Amino acid sequence: MSSNRPAWASRLGFILAASGSAIGLGNIVFFGANAYQFGGGAFYLPYLIALFVVGIPVMMLEFALGRSTRKAFPAAMKQAVGAPGEFVGWWALLNASVICAYYVTLLGWVVLMLFGAFGELWKPSVPTPEYAPETLPNPVGYFFNALASPWALVAALFVWLLNVLICSKGTKSIEAAVKLFVPAMWLMMIVLVIRGLTLEGGVDGVLYLFTPDFGAMGQPEVWRGAFSQIFFSLSLGFGLLTAYASYLPKDANTNSFAIQTSLLNCAFEYVAGFAIFSMLFAFAIVPKASTLAMSFFVLPQGIASLPTGVTAFGILFFVLLLVAGLSSSISLVEGLSSALIDKFQIPRKRCLTLVFIFGALGSVAFAWPKVIDGGLGGDGTLGLTLLDLVDNKAFGYGLLLVGLAECVLLAWFHGSGKLAEVLGTHGTLKTVFQALVGVIIPAALVLLLGLSFYDELNAGMYGLQDGGPVKADVIGTDEYQFLAYLAPLAWAAITVGGALALTMMKGRDDEETTA
Amino acid sequence: MSIRVASSCLLALLVVGVASATTLQEPPRLVDGQSAALSFVTEAGAPASGVAVTAVYRENAHASLRKEVAVGTTNAAGRLDWTPEQAGVVVLSWDGGSRNVKVHHDGTPVLGVIIAALAGLLLVGGSAWFFASMLRQPTLDESIPPST
Numbered sequence: 127m128s129s130n131r132p133a134w135a136s137r138l139g140f141i142l143a144a145s146g147s148a149i150g151l152g153n154i155v156f157f158g159a160n161a162y163q164f165g166g167g168a169f170y171l172p173y174l175i176a177l178f179v180v181g182i183p184v185m186m187l188e189f190a191l192g193r194s195t196r197k198a199f200p201a202a203m204k205q206a207v208g209a210p211g212e213f214v215g216w217w218a219l220l221n222a223s224v225i226c227a228y229y230v231t232l233l234g235w236v237v238l239m240l241f242g243a244f245g246e247l248w249k250p251s252v253p254t255p256e257y258a259p260e261t262l263p264n265p266v267g268y269f270f271n272a273l274a275s276p277w278a279l280v281a282a283l284f285v286w287l288l289n290v291l292i293c294s295k296g297t298k299s300i301e302a303a304v305k306l307f308v309p310a311m312w313l314m315m316i317v318l319v320i321r322g323l324t325l326e327g328g329v330d331g332v333l334y335l336f337t338p339d340f341g342a343m344g345q346p347e348v349w350r351g352a353f354s355q356i357f358f359s360l361s362l363g364f365g366l367l368t369a370y371a372s373y374l375p376k377d378a379n380t381n382s383f384a385i386q387t388s389l390l391n392c393a394f395e396y397v398a399g400f401a402i403f404s405m406l407f408a409f410a411i412v413p414k415a416s417t418l419a420m421s422f423f424v425l426p427q428g429i430a431s432l433p434t435g436v437t438a439f440g441i442l443f444f445v446l447l448l449v450a451g452l453s454s455s456i457s458l459v460e461g462l463s464s465a466l467i468d469k470f471q472i473p474r475k476r477c478l479t480l481v482f483i484f485g486a487l488g489s490v491a492f493a494w495p496k497v498i499d500g501g502l503g504g505d506g507t508l509g510l511t512l513l514d515l516v517d518n519k520a521f522g523y524g525l526l527l528v529g530l531a532e533c534v535l536l537a538w539f540h541g542s543g544k545l546a547e548v549l550g551t552h553g554t555l556k557t558v559f560q561a562l563v564g565v566i567i568p569a570a571l572v573l574l575l576g577l578s579f580y581d582e583l584n585a586g587m588y589g590l591q592d593g594g595p596v597k598a599d600v601i602g603t604d605e606y607q608f609l610a611y612l613a614p615l616a617w618a619a620i621t622v623g624g625a626l627a628l629t630m631m632k633g634r635d636d637e638e639t640t641a
Numbered sequence: 642m643s644i645r646v647a648s649s650c651l652l653a654l655l656v657v658g659v660a661s662a663t664t665l666q667e668p669p670r671l672v673d674g675q676s677a678a679l680s681f682v683t684e685a686g687a688p689a690s691g692v693a694v695t696a697v698y699r700e701n702a703h704a705s706l707r708k709e710v711a712v713g714t715t716n717a718a719g720r721l722d723w724t725p726e727q728a729g730v731v732v733l734s735w736d737g738g739s740r741n742v743k744v745h746h747d748g749t750p751v752l753g754v755i756i757a758a759l760a761g762l763l764l765v766g767g768s769a770w771f772f773a774s775m776l777r778q779p780t781l782d783e784s785i786p787p788s789t
Contacts, residue, residue: 138776168706333728334746335757336757336760337746337756338752345706347703348703389767389768396760396765412699
């Protein structure tokens with residue numbers, strides 16, 4: 127099989143694809159929101175430390191696994207540690223697929239906002255007939271109007287079609303797309319940085335991000351925020367980087383690729399930090415730490431306050447979000463597709479059709495425009511509520527659990543020494559790598575998971591409050607309380623149940639081995 | 642990627658404060674550690690005396706980092722002296738109103754500039770160096786067939 131396996135045509139293509147996978151909405155808006163929430167200057171140094179302690183070693187691990195086995199994540203994990211490894215591999219990809227479903231919905235909303243950026247979005251307020259006989263200020267009014275319309279479904283399906291089209295010819299079409307997307311992202315971000323820095327007070331905002339606050343750095347939450355940011359930002363625990371690395375030749379230097387991809391990802395966040403913090407300070411904004419709020423309300427509001435070029439910078443911003451999101455979502459689609467192709471040897475077109483059908487159904491559920499809270503005291507639409515509840519589990523727990531299982535299985539059962547050999551590390555470097563992957567990273571992940579779980583135990587189940595009254599900002603009416611239970615159950619059934627089923631199914635490879 | 646939406650979006654609207662009967666006049670350039678006079682007026686434009694003002698540093702940041710401080714009460718001339726304790730965007734609030742104000746660093750924070758420069762050198766410079774070396778050796782392996 128390996129001899130027919132697709133391959134990257136160039137180093138540049140691989141690096142752009144891997145960094146495109148890592149760079150997404152999270153780098154542009156979530157980084158800014160997270161950095162603000164955890165104190166700006168107090169956050170940045172712990173973030174840099176997390177890059178070297180967790181980010182680069184886990185990425186080296188995922189790349190080395192893909193390159194040495196030349197298989198997608200489940201098959202690669204199976205080769206390393208047997209059936210439990212394959213289960214973790216499928217679990218990672220199914221969790222990534224759930225995230226992909228709502229990520230595409232989000233990108234659909236970006237498309238709608240992009241249309242709005244041509245004019246409607248910049249009006250001071252718009253009528254919101256779906257909710258109440260009143261007008262809402264923009265961009266909130268425009269956003270909820272868009273979500274309440276069937277166009278949200280059309281936009282999600284449109285983004286899915288784009289994803290399938292880009293993945294249709296495997297590495298060839300992905301490489302062509304990322305060669306356009308990634309440089310375009312950098313270019314657009316640099317334009318935003320220049321605009322931000324030339325605003326009155328823009329430079330002060332940037333200095334707020336980088337000037338350390340040693341008092342605040344003593345808070346454990348700051349370190350938790352920094353480590354989480356690195357894990358999520360580098361797309362670790364998705365199993366996608368292994369799929370991309372499986373298209374590398376056996377002798378490729380994946381250590382160098384891992385460092386390069388990590389640096390590129392964090393360099394993009396560094397530049398994005400300039401753009402976002404300059405705007406936050408220039409327009410005196412105190413954002414809530416939410417990707418949605420930053421993407422759809424806070425930054426558009428800042429753009430609307432620009433003295434000139436509102437429409438042009440608005441369009442630029444939403445195109446940037448769309449392109450960054452697409453470069454990530456194609457890796458989510460490719461990760462699952464390559465694993466299914468590896469296991470069942472089905473043609474790529476049929477595989478992509480299957481992924482499209484199930485993925486689009488999921489995205490439609492997350493984009494469903496039924497209004498459940500006319501007063502906008504809650505999330506306003508069923509899709510947004512579902513998205514919020516599932517995201518809390520898939521992103522907040524799923525990725526970290528997979529990362530933990532991956533490190534423990536590979537370091538303790540496969541052997542961290544063998545991994546170090548595959549990576550070509552010797553001497554002190556080998557000892558450091560073994561300590562990081564076998565002890566320090568699992569311990570950090572257990573701590574992060576434990577703190578999240580402890581918070582939820584104290585505050586009550588996410589979506590509900592102390593098992594009693596419904597949290598107004600999560601579920602709008604009592605009628606929909608069941609969603610707080612249904613969403614996590616559905617997530618667990620799809621990811622854990624699906625992974626079990628796929629692990630137990632016989633693939634073509636198994637049949638060939640038996641024969 | 643916690644996506645709490647509705648309440649956060651409405652809070653995010655608080656960009657430059659809420660209109661109220663008492664308003665804060667455009668403050669002077671505020672600098673960390675330097676005293677500045679804040680002036681409040683009524684809707685009719687008269688000095689607003691007896692207005693109790695609080696300052697919130699790092700509003701919407703993690704609870705352990707957020708800091709709320711009572712600034713004081715305006716005098717008969719509607720004035721109040723305030724010495725900001727931290728640079729950044731600070732939310733000043735009073736009965737029936739609030740306003741976000743920018744507090745600048747006192748001078749250029751040298752450590753901030755050094756960290757920004759070092760991080761840029763490491764991240765952007767490191768990426769550029771890798772790119773340059775990659776462009777010198779662009780192909781992965783000629784023996785591998787092109788993508789299928």
